[in-house]
Amino acid sequence: KNEVEQSPQNLTAQEGEFITINCSYSVGISALHWLQQHPGGGIVSLFMLSSGKKKHGRLIATINIQEKHSSLHITASHPRDSAVYICAVKGSNYKLTFGKGTLLTVNP
Amino acid sequence: EAGVTQFPSHSVIEKGQTVTLRCDPISGHDNLYWYRRVMGKEIKFLLHFVKESKQDESGMPNNRFLAERTGGTYSTLKVQPAELEDSGVYFCASSPSGMNTEAFFGQGTRLTVV
Numbered sequence: 001k002n003e004v005e006q007s008p009q010n011l012t013a014q015e016g017e018f019i020t021i022n023c024s025y026s027v028g029i030s031a032l033h034w035l036q037q038h039p040g041g042g043i044v045s046l047f048m049l050s051s052g053k054k055k056h057g058r059l060i061a062t063i064n065i066q067e068k069h070s071s072l073h074i075t076a077s078h079p080r081d082s083a084v085y086i087c088a089v090k091g092s093n094y095k096l097t098f099g100k101g102t103l104l105t106v107n108p
Numbered sequence: 109e110a111g112v113t114q115f116p117s118h119s120v121i122e123k124g125q126t127v128t129l130r131c132d133p134i135s136g137h138d139n140l141y142w143y144r145r146v147m148g149k150e151i152k153f154l155l156h157f158v159k160e161s162k163q164d165e166s167g168m169p170n171n172r173f174l175a176e177r178t179g180g181t182y183s184t185l186k187v188q189p190a191e192l193e194d195s196g197v198y199f200c201a202s203s204p205s206g207m208n209t210e211a212f213f214g215q216g217t218r219l220t221v222v
Contacts, residue, residue, distance in 0.1 A: 002150060031208045042215035043199060050208065086151070094139065094207065095164060098151040 003027050006087050006099035013106050019074040021102045023087030026068065033096065034061050034072045035086040043086070046072070077106045110134070112214035114200050120220045126188040129217045133182070133202030140183050141203075141211065142175060146196040154198075157183060158205075169194075190221045 004025045013019055023032070034046040047054050047061040049070070054061050058077075063070040074081055082105050088096040115130045133140045142154040154173070155165040159180035168175070172191070177183040187194050197218050203211040 004150075033211070035213070043201075043213035045210055045212065048208070048210050088151075090208070093164060094156050095141065095153040095167070096143070096151075096211070097153070098143075100150040 002099065003097050004087055004089055004099040006085075006102050008102060009100065010103045011105070013077050013104070015078055015106055015108050017077050017106075019077050019081070019104065019106075021072045021085050021087075021104070023070045023072070023099055024068060025070075025087075025089045025097075027089065027091055027097070029065075029068075029089040029091055031090045032063055032070050033088040033090070034070075035088060037084045037086065037101070039083070041083075046085075074104075079106045079108050082106050112200055112202050112212050114198075114214035114217050116217060117215060118218045118220075120222060121190055123192055123221055124189045126186065127190055127219060129185045129187075129198050129200075129219070131183045131185070131200030131202075131214060133200070134212055136204065137202035137212075138180070138205040139203040139209070139211075140177060141201045142183070142185055143199040143201065144196050145199070145216075146193075151199065154185075187219075190219075192221050195219055195221045 031050045036044045058075045060073040084101040086101045087099040113132045140157040145151045153167040156163045157177045174186045197216045199216045200214040201211040203209045
């Protein structure tokens with residue numbers, strides 16, 4: 001079982017819908033990252049958080065340290081949001097442990 | 109400011125050949141990481157440099173992989189000899205000094221061993 005589990009693996013939505021991607025982890029962490037990768041593109045860091053909630057534009061990330069769970073929300077989704085969203089956690093050392101990613105497709 | 113750059117973007121080599129991947133981190137970033145995604149699997153850690161020193165190389169698959177970061181600037185990852193299972197996307201990331209600093213990723217190098 002992977003230390004970082006994401007759900008769902010695949011998600012298809014209509015433009016304008018509210019999207020939630022979940023991430024659960026089984027180890028103690030110092031920080032959690034949400035990353036985005038467009039098809040054929042590099043990885044872009046969306047958020048790094050260790051507690052509470054962060055918001056950037058239409059993206060919101062929350063984390064519950066006690067429950068070892070984080071969510072990434074996208075409001076008013078748009079086709080350009082179509083990408084793979086990856087959750088990664090950092091433990092007591094520097095390296096990141098990644099989830100398998102969630103493939104999001106937003107149809108117009 | 110330039111981001112993390114990786115060369116080449118794609119490489120197709122035959123089994124048994126040697127390939128060298130290069131990563132140029134963001135200037136001033138002490139931390140440099142190599143990661144790999146094998147098809148269908150999650151991205152996995154390979155190793156971590158702090159300046160020119162290997163801080164953690166616990167993720168290196170075997171001794172066919174050699175990473176260097178001479179002078180603490182750019183890094184190279186050499187695979188010699190390459191095997192079919194080495195195919196995947198190799199990502200480099202860099203971050204400033206400190207534990208919880210944000211990591212910036214390169215575009216990745218897609219390696220195909222045939």
